[in-house]
Amino acid sequence: MSERKIKILICSSEVGAGKRGASLGPDAVRISAVMQFYNIFERLPMDEVKVRALNRYSPENKQAKYIKLIADTHQKICKKMAATLAAGYKTLIFTGDHSNAAGFISGFREAHIDKKIGVIWIDAHGDIHSPYTSPTGNMHGMPVAILLGIDNIENQTKRKMKDDVVKNWGRLKKTGKNKITPKLLPEDLVYIGIRDLEEQEWGLVNSLQIKNYKPEDIRKKTIKKVAEETVAHFKDYDAVYVSFDVDSLDPEISKGTGTPVEDGLSIQQAVHLLKTFTNMPNCKALEITEVNPLLDVHNKMATAVVKIMKESLEFVG
Ligand SMILES: [Mn+2]
Secondary structure, eight states: OOSSOEEEEEEOOOTTSSSSOGGGHHHHHHHHHHHTTOTHHHHSOEEEOOOSOSOOSOOSOSSSTTHHHHHHHHHHHHHHHHHHHHTTOEEEEEESSTTHHHHHHHHHHHHTTTSOEEEEEESSSOOOOOTTTOSSOOGGGOHHHHHHTOOOGGGOOSSSOOHHHHHHHHHHHTOSTTOOSOSSOGGGEEEESOOOOOHHHHHHHHHTTOEEEOHHHHHHHOHHHHHHHHHHHTTTOSEEEEEEEGGGBOTTTOOSSSSOOSSOBOHHHHHHHHHHHHTSTTEEEEEEEOOOGGGOSTTHHHHHHHHHHHHHOGGGO
């Protein structure tokens, strides 16, 4: 993202997460940016996808909580993202929970029809559950499956799927004017930092041969080599989207997020990854997600995120 024409996009929807509070994440980052004299939120143009309801008590069903609300939100996100890219902008995205990524990447696909698009998913989790396999029904564990068009019914753990879940799951996979599904092929995806996946998820990552770097791989290869190999993987792609879930970071840094997991990235490693990826000429989107200041002390998570942005995002100097 070396060009100056960059727009900030925000969607604060948090109902994909199991805990409440991630809708405050984008604002927590903005507040920390002000306190660290990092004025990108003043300098760059900004647009927001307004959500119908940030929060609700009733999840509609337990198999895929708030799935209808999320499917509606993704249509809006997709439209805004596609229009922003079509207007020639690269995008810096802040979201509540990680389910929003499927909406943004749907828009990324709409804006690059018949082009090669790639996704770098930096996360502790695989987010490749479907309503058929998810133990929690939290939709922030499902965006990758939505994008790959995967149901994983073979490994179904739920006895009977509700009709409206099936219907809205179908809608989610086809988000966008052109109803394209799948949005991505397994080879278009690289995972970095994944370490907390359920058996059904590891099964998919392995059987689909999705390129991935677990903590032990990062230790063995070094972060520099991981970044290099990932850049090489996407060299010939027309456009690359980087999705950075803050729970990829070590819990020493990342208490202020819904699902922290041991053995995560250091700040320096995250800086190296984001600096390298946003300097790829074909990188057109960076998304930062799952900051939850309600779980935090002194807004530490957002402070770390701003520190990482300051050191890695060279386009805003
Ligand atoms: Mn995630």
